[in-house]
Amino acid sequence: xxxxxxxxxxxxxxxxxxxxxxxxxxxxxxxxxxxxxxxxxxxxxxxxxxxxxxxxxxxxxxxxxxxxxxxxxxxxxxxxxxxxxxxxxxxxxxxxxxxxxxxxxxxxxxxxxxxxxxxxxxxxxxxxxxxxxxxxxxxxxxxxxxxxxxxxxxxxxxxxxxxxxxxxxxxxxxxxxxxxxxxxxxxxxxxxxxxxxxxxxxxxxxxxxxxxxxxxxxxxxxxxxxxxxxxxxxxxxxxxxxxxxxxxxxxxxxxxxxxxxxxxxxxxxxxxxxxxxxxxxxxxxxxxxxxxxxxxxxxxxxxxxxxx
Amino acid sequence: xxxxxxxxxxxxxxxxxxxxxxxxxxxxxxxxxxxxxxxxxxxxxxxxxxxxxxxxxxxxxxxxxxxxxxxxxxxxxxxxxxxxxxxxxxxxxxxxxxxxxxxxxxxxxxxxxxxxxxxxxxxxxxxxxxxxxxxxxxxxxxxxxxxxxxxxxxxxxxxxxxxxxxxxxxxxxxxxxxxxxxxxxxxxxxxxxxxxxxxxxxxxxxxxxxxxxxxxxxxxxxxxxxxxxxxxxxxxxxxxxxxxxxxxxxxxxxxxxxxxxxxxxxxxxxxxxxxxxxxxxxxxxxxxxxxxxxxxxxxx
Amino acid sequence: xxxxxxxxxxxxxxxxxxxxxxxxxxxxxxxxxxxxxxxxxxxxxxxxxxxxxxxxxxxxxxxxxxxxxxxxxxxxxxxxxxxxxxxxxxxxxxxxxxxxxxxxxxxxxxxxxxxxxxxxxxxxxxxxxxxxxxxxxxxxxxxxxxxxxxxxxxxxxxxxxxxxxxxxxxxxxxxxxxxxxxxxxxxxxxxxxxxxxxxxxxxxxxxxxxxxxxxxxxxxxxxxxxxxxxxxxxxxxxxxxxxxxxxxxxxxxxxxxxxxxxxxxxxxxxxxxxxxxxxxxxxxxxxxxxxxxxxxxxxxxxxxxxxxxxxxxxxxxxxxxxxxxxxxxxxxxxxxxxxxxx
Ligand SMILES: Nc1ncnc2c1ncn2[C@@H]1O[C@H](COP(=O)(O)OP(=O)(O)OP(=O)(O)O)[C@@H](O)[C@H]1O
Ligand code: SF4
Ligand SMILES: [Mg+2]
Numbered sequence: 014x015x016x017x018x019x020x021x022x023x024x025x026x027x028x029x030x031x032x033x034x035x036x037x038x039x040x041x042x043x044x045x046x047x048x049x050x051x052x053x054x055x056x057x058x059x060x061x062x063x064x065x066x067x068x069x070x071x072x073x074x075x076x077x078x079x080x081x082x083x084x085x086x087x088x089x090x091x092x093x094x095x096x097x098x099x100x101x102x103x104x105x106x107x108x109x110x111x112x113x114x115x116x117x118x119x120x121x122x123x124x125x126x127x128x129x130x131x132x133x134x135x136x137x138x139x140x141x142x143x144x145x146x147x148x149x150x151x152x153x154x155x156x157x158x159x160x161x162x163x164x165x166x167x168x169x170x171x172x173x174x175x176x177x178x179x180x181x182x183x184x185x186x187x188x189x190x191x192x193x194x195x196x197x198x199x200x201x202x203x204x205x206x207x208x209x210x211x212x213x214x215x216x217x218x219x220x221x222x223x224x225x226x227x228x229x230x231x232x233x234x235x236x237x238x239x240x241x242x243x244x245x246x247x248x249x250x251x252x253x254x255x256x257x258x259x260x261x262x263x264x265x266x267x268x269x270x271x272x273x274x275x276x277x278x279x280x281x282x283x284x285x286x287x288x289x290x291x292x293x294x295x296x297x298x299x300x301x302x303x304x305x306x307x308x309x310x311x312x313x314x315x316x317x318x319x320x321x
Numbered sequence: 322x323x324x325x326x327x328x329x330x331x332x333x334x335x336x337x338x339x340x341x342x343x344x345x346x347x348x349x350x351x352x353x354x355x356x357x358x359x360x361x362x363x364x365x366x367x368x369x370x371x372x373x374x375x376x377x378x379x380x381x382x383x384x385x386x387x388x389x390x391x392x393x394x395x396x397x398x399x400x401x402x403x404x405x406x407x408x409x410x411x412x413x414x415x416x417x418x419x420x421x422x423x424x425x426x427x428x429x430x431x432x433x434x435x436x437x438x439x440x441x442x443x444x445x446x447x448x449x450x451x452x453x454x455x456x457x458x459x460x461x462x463x464x465x466x467x468x469x470x471x472x473x474x475x476x477x478x479x480x481x482x483x484x485x486x487x488x489x490x491x492x493x494x495x496x497x498x499x500x501x502x503x504x505x506x507x508x509x510x511x512x513x514x515x516x517x518x519x520x521x522x523x524x525x526x527x528x529x530x531x532x533x534x535x536x537x538x539x540x541x542x543x544x545x546x547x548x549x550x551x552x553x554x555x556x557x558x559x560x561x562x563x564x565x566x567x568x569x570x571x572x573x574x575x576x577x578x579x580x581x582x583x584x585x586x587x588x589x590x591x592x593x594x595x596x597x598x599x600x601x602x603x604x605x606x607x608x609x610x611x612x613x614x615x616x617x618x619x620x621x
Numbered sequence: 622x623x624x625x626x627x628x629x630x631x632x633x634x635x636x637x638x639x640x641x642x643x644x645x646x647x648x649x650x651x652x653x654x655x656x657x658x659x660x661x662x663x664x665x666x667x668x669x670x671x672x673x674x675x676x677x678x679x680x681x682x683x684x685x686x687x688x689x690x691x692x693x694x695x696x697x698x699x700x701x702x703x704x705x706x707x708x709x710x711x712x713x714x715x716x717x718x719x720x721x722x723x724x725x726x727x728x729x730x731x732x733x734x735x736x737x738x739x740x741x742x743x744x745x746x747x748x749x750x751x752x753x754x755x756x757x758x759x760x761x762x763x764x765x766x767x768x769x770x771x772x773x774x775x776x777x778x779x780x781x782x783x784x785x786x787x788x789x790x791x792x793x794x795x796x797x798x799x800x801x802x803x804x805x806x807x808x809x810x811x812x813x814x815x816x817x818x819x820x821x822x823x824x825x826x827x828x829x830x831x832x833x834x835x836x837x838x839x840x841x842x843x844x845x846x847x848x849x850x851x852x853x854x855x856x857x858x859x860x861x862x863x864x865x866x867x868x869x870x871x872x873x874x875x876x877x878x879x880x881x882x883x884x885x886x887x888x889x890x891x892x893x894x895x896x897x898x899x900x901x902x903x904x905x906x907x908x909x910x911x912x913x914x915x916x917x918x919x920x921x922x923x924x925x926x927x928x929x930x931x932x933x934x935x936x937x938x939x940x941x942x943x944x945x946x947x948x949x950x951x952x953x954x955x956x957x958x959x960x961x962x963x
Contacts, residue, residue, distance in 0.1 A: 217739065222740045228723075316744060
């Protein structure tokens with residue numbers, strides 16, 4: 014286990030530098046006037062110019078710039094947005110809201126996916142399975158830009174079942190509909206993977222052994238099928254976080270939830286380059302860390318990985 | 322009847338040799354899902370190529386006087402907050418969606434094809450290197466990479482953003498295609514006839530083109546079909562976020578973004594582009610599913 | 622916890638004097654997309670306490686399916702028992718309600734599988750998987766169950782059992798894993814043990830160790846053992862009787878010695894002639910010509926006729942009846958006499 018953790022940590026450090034380098038290069042490499050690029054179409058005053066220069070060291074060589082950027086990220090010094098607010102503060106304020114939203118979405122999605130996926134997998138070809146498959150197909154085809162505004166329109170405005178927008182404190186009730194929308198983004202794949210792996214495990218030799226041991230079907234499924242079937246689902250969570258992030262940008266925008274995605278979206282629309290770069294970088298790091306955690310969880314669930 | 326070969330001989334004619342693709346087509350023809358998807362795809366393609374077939378109205382002919390007007394004879398979906406014909410706008414929205422989707426998918430497919438072929442065929446360090454590269458691309462959540470890249474590419478205020486979106490989706494979307502190609506190549510490579518061809522001295526390029534590619538191509542096509550749907554959704558998302566198509570472009574994503582704040586007053590301008598977008602994406606995903614099932618009935 | 626043995630004895634129809642296990646005219650089919658595969662077509666078997674019955678036959682002839690049907694662990698769907706009886710001490714297991722039948726498994730009839738690596742659950746320790754039996758069937762406490770798991774590992778001669786009980790299946794060698802499998806099967810002292818190719822996946826020296834372990838344990842416990850295999854060598858060493866299967870039927874059933882000395886079915890004879898023998902060195906092997914039939918399309922009459930050197934017109938038209946040719950010998954071949962050479 015220890016060697017596994019160390020190896021994964023080393024991998025993550027490498028990926029961190031690779032990924033941040035890519036982000037930074039995409040943003041600044043080989044560009045005539047990087048300052049102007051940061052602020053888009055806005056006019057740039059001389060004071061702003063020098064402030065931005067101090068922040069991004071744009072007169073230095075590219076690798077030096079990158080180094081300053083990475084050390085800023087690592088020390089938590091994210092600089093200022095074009096509005097003059099410290100980006101670190103904005104992030105600190107927005108973060109808890111997004112966490113709440115994402116957790117709620119993950120819990121809802123996981124509960125539905127595992128519950129329905131197991132049922133479908135146990136009775137493949139049955140009525141429940143057929144209906145679920147059609148539903149997941151429909152859901153898979155719903156881009157977030159369709160899902161979020163329509164859900165708000167139908168359930169928030171027309172039916173009035175949920176608050177259509179959130180207030181500054183974004184309480185759980187206000188987050189429920191957005192979380193459902195977000196959860197929908199990942200529920201279909203999770204469900205399909207659960208279903209497939211339950212169906213596969215049901216046919217496995219060790220399940221046959223379990224039945225030969227005279228165990229009741231409930232125990233065969235609950236103890237022997239479930240744990241094994243959850244392994245691939247857990248690995249999916251890592252990928253899903255990435256999907257949730259993109260979903261959060263749109264969803265928070267639509268439902269007016271003052272989280273990370275909302276700020277990022279506003280940054281994009283107001284062409285606030287520094288804010289966009291910092292937020293994206295931090296999210297990439299979060300994504301990496303969560304994937305590391307998921308891998309460790311994976312190892313905890315599957316001893317074959319642990320003892321490699 | 323003591324000839325032991327009689328049984329074998331009697332069996333042979335029932336197994337007429339058919340190609341894999343031929344089998345798959347026979348199977349496809351019987352699937353309802355395939356036909357639904359195919360019809361949807363054809364309609365959308367027609368819309369993209371020949372929008373005036375569907376509407377005689379001009380989507381850019383907007384009159385504030387008609388603002389938020391309901392459905393009428395000429396405009397079955399009514400008018401939006403700027404007084405544009407929603408139906409016409411939605412029909413014309415297909416063009417850029419399809420253009421961006423198809424081109425981006427071709428780019429992604431090409432990158433995926435090359436990377437997957439090289440990694441799968443040469444293995445060893447080439448594979449290790451390319452696989453790490455794939456990991457790196459996957460380490461950046463798609464939307465975040467897309468935001469940065471599309472912003473950078475579309476920084477020229479004159480551009481309509483089409484080029485930027487195509488490159489963004491193409492450059493970030495090839496990883497699955499590469500992975501599928503790689504594993505298909507690896508399994509094809511280990512088959513006897515490829516090993517035989519290699520021993521007979523066929524060059525790597527010839528081996529890949531003549532022997533490996535044709536066998537690896539069907540899972541690859543499935544991935545690309547689904548990716549086309551995903552890219553169309555991706556275009557809409559980027560346009561919605563403000564880093565995609567710009568200004569007076571007509572796009573479903575833009576239409577949804579514009580209509581959102583007014584949905585309380587008039588829902589049609591939000592609903593119809595959404596429906597068209599979802600149906601298009603659905604059509605490509607269903608098409609991919611159906612093709613996959615046809616090629617590999619075991620999967621179901 | 623209630624005494625499971627008492628419950629079982631109370632089963633209606635249970636007769637201590639009845640044969641230990643009697644499989645009577647068992648039929649199993651698999652209903653798949655490609656048609657109905659009739660994997661078992663009227664199998665008859667019987668087994669007495671302390672006896673070893675070897676079941677022989679080419680790959681795909683229905684050996685494993687028969688075993689699974691006896692255990693009641695067929696994959697359903699696609700597998701269905703369509704006719705026949707499985708009598709354990711006179712009780713037809715196929716007619717037993719599922720919750721009663723569950724108590725027969727592992728308690729009375731247990732099974733060992735070919736590939737122990739895939740037959741053991743990879744995500745639980747072997748200790749957990751052994752202890753589970755005592756916890757579920759005997760209501761043992763966690764600690765008690767674990768103690769008995771260690772005992773069992775000792776009995777199947779796994780060194781350092783106390784420590785290894787907390788290891789996962791993939792940490793054991795192939796032979797050790799098969800010992801764990803055996804321990805699991807013997808945990809609840811079954812009267813019948815079905816071993817489905819228990820040594821096929823192992824290398825030769827380990828095979829011999831496992832077989833002698835099985836034989837010892839069987840003797841100690843006076844168990845009936847059904848040994849499924851295609852290894853004629855193993856059979857000669859350990860079996861009392863042999864049942865030869867072809868296309869889902871038992872075609873010949875006889876004491877080991879008799880079968881080797883005078884096979885009474887053309888298929889058995891061909892099978893024996895196809896194994897290399899030291900005393901026939903240098904002579905060409907008689908490999909059976911042709912392939913086993915597809916189960917979706919079993920030849921009419923005697924299923925072996927397309928490959929049989931003795932076959933005549935009647936073999937294609939009429940399924941051969943069972944002939945009792947000696948007290949313990951049954952064979953179904955139209956031309957027994959010719960095959961026996963009498
Ligand atoms: N789960 C299943 N689904 C469909 N068909 C099956 C299934 N299990 C077995 N069969 C069919 O039953 C036939 C007999 O299989 P079985 O496993 O009993 O053979 P076997 O005699 O044990 O062969 P081997 O020596 O290879 O283990 C197979 O050829 C297969 O067609
Ligand atoms: S019945 Fe006929 S075909 Fe069958 S084994 Fe005997 S001789 Fe051969
Ligand atoms: Mg078998």
